[in-house]
Amino acid sequence: MPQGVRAQQRELTRQALVRESRRLFSTLGYGAVGLSEIVAAAGVTKGALYHHFSSKAELFRVVLEQAQQEVAERIAATADARESSWEQLLVGCEAFLGASTDPAIQRIMLIDGPAVLGWAEWREMNEATSGRHLAEVLAVLIEEGTIPAQPVEPLTHLLSGAMNEAALWLAASSDPADLADATAALTRLLEALRVP
Amino acid sequence: MPQGVRAQQRELTRQALVRESRRLFSTLGYGAVGLSEIVAAAGVTKGALYHHFSSKAELFRVVLEQAQQEVAERIAATADARESSWEQLLVGCEAFLGASTDPAIQRIMLIDGPAVLGWAEWREMNEATSGRHLAEVLAVLIEEGTIPAQPVEPLTHLLSGAMNEAALWLAASSDPADLADATAALTRLLEALRVP
DNA sequence: GTCCTAGACATACTGAAGGTACGCCAACAC
DNA sequence: GTGTTGGCGTACCTTCAGTATGTCTAGGAC
Structure with a gap:
């Protein structure tokens, strides 16, 4: 918490804006949420919003960054508890699926993210957080010889995309057995990658 | 071509709107294109646009439908030339990658599609076109025993997502070797799926 | 304590966008 | 020839992101 009445108030306002906009973005989607709703929910006015953020898209960017961080931390916490890199890959992927199934995370991370920020910037953010874990563990596994030698990047994108789509499907599905499936x-896909 | 002067003019106007909006959507993105740009490019006014389409989103939906159809046809044409289901899967996937690498297709199909129409509707459209080919050939391969017995749907989503993401990565990449990689x-991923 | 500056907002406004209401005119039916 | 309807243009409305400017007070200088 920062020192001084002013700095504290500033921080409170900023947090309220981020919190409320995240709630609204995740439930209604970026396009369906007006700035007036956000500032009303946060108990401030548009003047405050534009004092803290340069545009609606930048506010979204901060929200997305926060969500990505949380997911990455959940993955890291789950994976770091394992010894072998292979197990880290498996439980890390499962953790990603679990975290990304949350509709609130989804709408922001997987649906609106690429459309609002553009795919390139979205990818960059992804690679700075949860995507990095995946790329790192794959690199180790290839070096170990657990996975056949090959370029890391294409494989990372394939697996990352597979999990993103699976998470979206799971969130839309009603059958609880789908998660297990x-x-x-x-897991079968990952196991199939491993050298015999 | 429909009969009558009126019906022909109607069709021409509609086609011009779809053609120009597709061009603009694919280059600038849905959000960055105004209706005024579209109608100006098509040589009509907003009155004409709203006579043919109920909203900007519906116009986009028609454009997306058209793009999906084209991709699906390219896949079908490539795959149908092969004898075995396994080969159909391989060349079908390659055809999808090739078609989706076109940035004009991409922006519409993979970036804006889910955000504008919502993921559920986007998925539905996908499953009616190119996604169906994938699901069908996978079902056949499982029944044949070429791929281990398992639910078709999760696997379809995993592979579909993997290819979508790969296509987006390829379009953003500058190195031509990336396509081969x-x-x-x-291919390695698919081969790994096959029973030994 | 006083003064002054600057930062943290609120208020009022603008431009542009999507969408609507309505009017016009040529094509088709009869 | 006349009435009707479909196809579309015009003018307008509403909403929304973004801006310009005012206001008030915390906090440092003295």
Whole structure:
């Protein structure tokens, strides 16, 4: 918490804006949420919003960054508890699926993210957080010889995309058995990658 | 071509709107294109646009439908030339990668599609076109025993997502070797699925 | 304590965008 | 020839992101 009445108030306002906009973005989607709703929910005015953020898209960017961080931390916490890199890959992927199934995370991270910021910037952010974990563990596994030698980047994108789509499907599905099926299919896919 | 002067003019206007909006959507993105630009490019006014389409989103929907159809046809044409289901899967996936690498297709199909129409509707359209080919051939391969017995749907989503992401990565990449690498990685992934 | 500056907002406004209401005119039916 | 309807243009409305400017007070200088 910062020192001084002013700095504290500033921080409170900023947090309220981020919190409320995240709630609204995740439930209604970026396009369907007006700035007036956000500032009303945060108990401030548009003057405050534009004092803290240069545009609606930048506010979204901060929200997305926060969500990405949280997901990455969940993955890291789950994976770091394992010894072997291979197990880290498996439980890391499962953790990603679990975290990304949350509709609130989804709408922001997977649906609106690429459209609002553009795919390039979205990818960059992804690679700075959860995507990095995946790329790193794959690189280790290839070096170890657990996975056949090959360029890391294409494989990372393939797996990352597979999990993103699976997460979206799971969130839309109503059958609870689907989660088990998807996890099983993903595990099979990963196992199939391993050298015999 | 429909009969009558009126019906022909109607069709021409509609086609001009779809053609120009597709061009603009694919180059600038849905959000960055105004209706005024579209109608100006098509040589009509907003009155004409709203006579043919109920909203900007519906116009986009028609454009997306058209793009999906084209991709699906390219895949079908490539795959149908092969004898075995396994080969159909391989060349079908490659055809999808090739078609989706076109930035004009991409922006509409993979970036804006889910955000504008919502993921559920986007998925539905996908499953009616190119996604169906994938699901069908996978079902056949499982029944044949070429791929281990498992639910078809999760696997379809995993592979579909993997290819979508790979296509987006390829379009953003500048190195021409990436296409070969991605294709190789995808082929390895598919081969790994096959029962030994 | 006083003064002054600057930062943290609120208020009022602008431009542009999507969408609507309505009017016009040529094509088609009869 | 006359009435009707479909196809489209024009003018307008509403909403929304973004801006310009005012206001008030915390906090440092003295």
